[in-house]
Amino acid sequence: MFKKLIKIVTVIALLLIVIIGCWAGYMKFEEIQRDRAQLTFLSDVEWEWYDKYKRIQFSQIPILQKTVLRKVNLHKQYAIYATKNPDYTLNARVVFAVKCKPNTSIVTSQTFRDGVPKELKCSSDGESLSYSVRWASKNTDIVWSDNLDGFEVYENFGNWDFSVLDQEITLLKAK
Structure with missing residues (x-):
């Protein structure tokens, strides 16, 4: 037993x-x-994890000759790309995975503070729409929230570590 x-x-x-x-x-x-x-996602370029916990990726983009950070939202089918300018200000671009008429622009009903309409641009292959912004301040504690007539983006850049981009800009200033 x-x-x-x-x-x-x-x-x-x-x-x-x-x-x-x-x-x-x-x-x-x-x-x-x-x-x-x-x-x-939406890329022919090889991406690596920069901060896997925060799901932030990085890649050296040969055409731009600089490092680009990005974060993908698979649920909402978009990717956010971030770069910095030589004056350390932040640029961001969102790319939505959606079919569209190649090389066209869509003027949305949304406008910037100065009244200029916000535009979505269709890629040359007609596989995505993109929208770019640039902030005038060096401060990166920014929450980006836009609704471009149904194409919504939300990202808290305060959670991103931009030190690799800042270091790259500083090193380019070597004489």
Whole structure:
């Protein structure tokens, strides 16, 4: 009777180990798939994690000859790209994964403070719409929130670490 109980307990323990192992393997697979989806979203460029916990990526963009940071929102199907100017002010661009008429602009009903309308621009391949902004201040504790006639973006740049961009600008000033 005791041997039978030990066999049952052993079988149950082995089954639990197999089930937990399968679950852990599946969760790791899901994490890898989610990471891959974010790192390749709307891009032919190779992206790497800059801050994986905050889901911020970076890449050296040869055309721009500078580092670009980005964050992907798979749920809302957009990516936010951030760069800094030589005066350390912040530029940002949001790219929405949506089909559109190539090389066209959409004037939205939203305007800047000076009354100039905000425009969405369609990519040359017709696979995405983008919108860019630039802030005049060097302060990066910015919350970017825009609703461009249904195309919404929200990002708190106060949570981003821009030190790599600042260092890059400083190093370019070497004489």
